[in-house]
Amino acid sequence: MDSHYDHISTEPKLYETWEKSGAFSPKKTDKSAKTFTIMMPPPNANDPLHIGHAMFLTVEDILIRYHRMLGDITLWLPGTDHAGIETQFVFEKKLKKKNQSRFEFDRETLYKMIWDYVQENSSVAVEQMKKIGASADWTRFTFMLDEKVVKQVLASFIKLHQDSLLYRDEQLVNYCTQCGTSFSDLEVVYVDQNSPLYYVKYPLVENPREFITVATVRPEPIFADTHLAVNPDDKKHNYLIGKKVLNPLTNEEMEIIADEFVDPEFGTGIVKLTPAHDANDFQVAKKHNLPIHQAINLEGKITAKGGKYAGLRVKAARESVVNDLQEKGLIEKIDDKYNNRVAVCYRCQKPIEPLLLPQFFVKVKPLVEPILNDLKNEKFHVYGAGHDKILKHWLENLRDWNISRQIVWGIRIPVWYSVTENPDIVVSFLTTDKNKITGNIKSVLEQGFTVEQINNGLQELRAPIQANFVVSTSSPGVDYLQETDTFDTWFSSAQWPFTTLKKNGDEDFKQFYPTQVMETGYDILPFWVMRMLMMGKYITGELPFSNIYLHGLVRDQKGQKMSKSKGNVVNPLVIAEKYGSDALRMALVIRSSAGLDKSVGEPDFKAMRNFSNKLWNASRFVLEHLDLSQEGDVKTNENFINKLNEISKTITKNLNNFQIGLAAETSYNEFWHWFCDEQIEITKTGKLGGKELLHGLKVFIALLHPFVPFVTEAVWQEMRQKQLVETDLLITTSWPS
RNA sequence: GAGCCCGUAGCUCAGUUGGUUAGAGCGCUUCAUUGACAUUGAAGAGGUCAGAGGUUCGAGUCCUCUCGGGCUCACCA
Numbered sequence: 007m008d009s010h011y012d013h014i015s016t017e018p019k020l021y022e023t024w025e026k027s028g029a030f031s032p033k034k035t036d037k038s039a040k041t042f043t044i045m046m047p048p049p050n051a052n053d054p055l056h057i058g059h060a061m062f063l064t065v066e067d068i069l070i071r072y073h074r075m076l077g078d079i080t081l082w083l084p085g086t087d088h089a090g091i092e093t094q095f096v097f098e099k100k101l102k103k104k105n106q107s108r109f110e111f112d113r114e115t116l117y118k119m120i121w122d123y124v125q126e127n128s129s130v131a132v133e134q135m136k137k138i139g140a141s142a143d144w145t146r147f148t149f150m151l152d153e154k155v156v157k158q159v160l161a162s163f164i165k166l167h168q169d170s171l172l173y174r175d176e177q178l179v180n181y182c183t184q185c186g187t188s189f190s191d192l193e194v195v196y197v198d199q200n201s202p203l204y205y206v207k208y209p210l211v212e213n214p215r216e217f218i219t220v221a222t223v224r225p226e227p228i229f230a231d232t233h234l235a236v237n238p239d240d241k242k243h244n245y246l247i248g249k250k251v252l253n254p255l256t257n258e259e260m261e262i263i264a265d266e267f268v269d270p271e272f273g274t275g276i277v278k279l280t281p282a283h284d285a286n287d288f289q290v291a292k293k294h295n296l297p298i299h300q301a302i303n304l305e306g307k308i309t310a311k312g313g314k315y316a317g318l319r320v321k322a323a324r325e326s327v328v329n330d331l332q333e334k335g336l337i338e339k340i341d342d343k344y345n346n347r348v349a350v351c352y353r354c355q356k357p358i359e360p361l362l363l364p365q366f367f368v369k370v371k372p373l374v375e376p377i378l379n380d381l382k383n384e385k386f387h388v389y390g391a392g393h394d395k396i397l398k399h400w401l402e403n404l405r406d407w408n409i410s411r412q413i414v415w416g417i418r419i420p421v422w423y424s425v426t427e428n429p430d431i432v433v434s435f436l437t438t439d440k441n442k443i444t445g446n447i448k449s450v451l452e453q454g455f456t457v458e459q460i461n462n463g464l465q466e467l468r469a470p471i472q473a474n475f476v477v478s479t480s481s482p483g484v485d486y487l488q489e490t491d492t493f494d495t496w497f498s499s500a501q502w503p504f505t506t507l508k509k510n511g512d513e514d515f516k517q518f519y520p521t522q523v524m525e526t527g528y529d530i531l532p533f534w535v536m537r538m539l540m541m542g543k544y545i546t547g548e549l550p551f552s553n554i555y556l557h558g559l560v561r562d563q564k565g566q567k568m569s570k571s572k573g574n575v576v577n578p579l580v581i582a583e584k585y586g587s588d589a590l591r592m593a594l595v596i597r598s599s600a601g602l603d604k605s606v607g608e609p610d611f612k613a614m615r616n617f618s619n620k621l622w623n624a625s626r627f628v629l630e631h632l633d634l635s636q637e638g639d640v641k642t643n644e645n646f647i648n649k650l651n652e653i654s655k656t657i658t659k660n661l662n663n664f665q666i667g668l669a670a671e672t673s674y675n676e677f678w679h680w681f682c683d684e685q686i687e688i689t690k691t692g693k694l695g696g697k698e699l700l701h702g703l704k705v706f707i708a709l710l711h712p713f714v715p716f717v718t719e720a721v722w723q724e725m726r727q728k729q730l731v732e733t734d735l736l737i738t739t740s741w742p743s
Numbered sequence: 744g745a746g747c748c749c750g751u752a753g754c755u756c757a758g759u760u761g762g763u764u765a766g767a768g769c770g771c772u773u774c775a776u777u778g779a780c781a782u783u784g785a786a787g788a789g790g791u792c793a794g795a796g797g798u799u800c801g802a803g804u805c806c807u808c809u810c811g812g813g814c815u816c817a818c819c820a
Binding site: 007009010011203220221222223224235268269272273274276277278279280284286287345346347391392393395396399400403532561563564565593596597598599601602603604605606607609610612613614615616617618619620622623624625626627628629630631632659660663665667668671674675679682683686687 | 745746747748749754755756757758759766767768769770778779780782783784785813815816817818819820
């Protein structure tokens with residue numbers, strides 16, 4: 007044995023040996039009574055691994071290796087995600103570099119291009135996961151858009167439809183005009199910003215020299231407004247109810263109505279209603295049956311109704327409107343110190359426009375209630391510093407889920423519209439010579455295009471809210487066109503625990519569902535974990551997992567969030583190369599705690615590299631410098647064995663309680679400071695037996711294997727060569743009892 | 744406005760259902776070392792466990808409040 011442990015030559019060899027041996031696939035053993043299954047959170051197929059991935063891989067691999075050694079039938083099912091909007095966004099950036107845009111392609115061609123692009127890169131993530139030592143069952147590897155997965159996702163949609171848990175509705179949705187798609191409420195982020203508050207004067211009809219002043223940050227859609235509102239209990243203003251004012255842009259008459267939602271304390275206590283572009287106003291408009299006029303279109307431009315402003319972008323329109331109002335003397339004042347919070351796209355940071363759009367929604371209440379019950383009755387457990395309470399809060403306040411996305415890269419919603427029944431459908435498509443045609447279906451057909459031609463070049467289809475549709479996984483007939491919207495990425499990943507297992511028939515599903523652990527970062531608790539609970543229970547009748555382990559964010563040495571702009575990003579593969587995967591893994595988990603962030607830096611990796619080396623050299627001493635026939639004295643031997651058992655028990659208990667950071671710390675400390683610093687030294691004096699010390703080494707090597715799999719296996723192989731151990735591989739050796 | 748988490752050694756953090764002298768890594772001081780390992784060993788300095796009150800035979804750990812830091816949700820015309 008070398009005097010230094012060399013991870014570079016050792017790790018790839020050992021990984022190959024493990025994989026070839028079939029150790030990663032679930033096996034019946036003589037001890038096996040139960041299964042232990044973890045579904046790997048699928049990383050984006052074309053993303054290189056970052057430190058967060060390394061964290062989840064390490065935590066899950068520890069649990070998996072532990073349970074495999076316990077003798078459970080252990081399955082860790084890996085895969086990758088198509089990551090709809092993320093991937094399409096990256097791909098469009100690439101197109102832009104080539105001076106192309108998605109609008110130059112029909113959706114089928116575009117889909118295929120993204121597919122090829124993703125395939126090119128998808129092996130990178132897998133290779134990197136292997137580098138970290140992930141002992142996942144690659145023979146069951148699943149990609150979110152695998153045909154058999156998609157089939158089940160569609161089937162779930164159909165079930166939701168049959169159970170009346172699905173509806174198509176025209177509602178205000180969070181729309182990003184830059185990304186060209188809507189988002190669920192969860193995907194919107196808010197930023198504080200300074201927004202000028204305009205005090206706009208509305209002339210009273212009964213006396214146009216008198217004005218009602220309204221404060222607004224959004225004057226540009228005023229032309230589409232038809233009503234103002236005051237609070238009925240507002241004594242200062244309720245005399246206005248029923249009176250009329252003139253729209254300052256169009257001079258149309260506007261009635262002042264009463265609604266409790268108005269805060270008399272805010273602004274002037276009078277509010278303008280813009281139902282098509284504000285969630286509150288939309289509610290009020292529905293309640294009072296007010297007209298809803300679209301002022302801004304999906305491109306983020308003013309609609310035709312805007313007259314002279316039509317076609318202007320929101321920002322330009324605002325400037326223009328404010329100018330005009332000022333000229334008319336209808337701006338009383340502008341408060342430019344006003345701060346509010348503005349919704350922005352989590353992806354591109356551009357402002358979110360609440361826009362009226364027909365979308366598919368899932369009714370969440372019936373899905374959420376069983377989960378709340380199961381949470382209350384402790385049918386599953388959340389490890390993660392109070393995140394069970396956060397989950398509860400989410401479940402209690404969840405709003406219906408918009409699952410429509412106006413992007414190509416994803417699973418197309420299995421909904422069909424008859425072109426004869428719905429002549430008002432608007433389609434955009436490319437002709438065979440790449441001309442873009444946009445118009446309602448009736449006029450397009452009259453121009454002589456066939457449904458087939460439209461379908462072949464189809465980019466986008468917009469069916470009005472009253473359109474009839476058929477839910478079906480295949481075309482109901484020749485005059486049908488399929489919805490062009492795709493599912494929210496999370497709609498398919500919500501079904502990951504069972505779609506993966508059902509992929510190859512029901513056998514895996516029967517054996518491994520429900521799974522034992524869902525391990526992921528707390529940041530995607532509402533996006534993913536909550537929805538897996540909902541969809542898993544709904545589709546299969548059983549919770550998809552009984553334990554949720556949430557790890558924290560990995561931060562830098564100073565506890566700061568890692569970000570490209572700060573330049574403090576740690577690349578796990580660089581660390582693995584420099585210090586070894588074992589060091590990377592140990593540094594990530596040692597003293598980590600579920601649900602709490604973890605700081606790591608170069609000194610930590612270095613320290614854990616030293617640990618690998620310590621392990622190697624302690625083993626070298628036992629294997630090469632120790633007289634194994636040395637007897638030692640009975641009492642010392644006995645104490646040694648007792649303490650060893652105690653340590654095993656503690657680490658086992660820690661792992662059973664998901665105290666992974668503590669288990670790592672205990673094994674580290676006991677090995678280095680008890681076994682090496684004390685017991686090896688005692689052995690040198692002759693008091694501790696050689697046989698006992700060797701046994702102790704074997705126990706520690708096994709206990710440490712889940713955390714530092716490579717160096718421990720390397721030592722095992724040395725012992726195997728010297729015929730000191732019975733099994734070929736440590737990875738499948740029994741856990742010390 | 745509501746909720747969640749954190750506050751322990753210079754720094755980053757452990758400390759499981761309350762139980763003897765409060766731990767680790769890095770850093771610091773002194774010493775050792777051709778015999779497993781300098782990617783080492785030994786010894787040491789450094790903590791009124793944010794503060795106050797309470798429960799208890801006993802509190803870093805449980806309860807209440809205060810202060811400080813972080814995060815999330817909701818509303819913001």
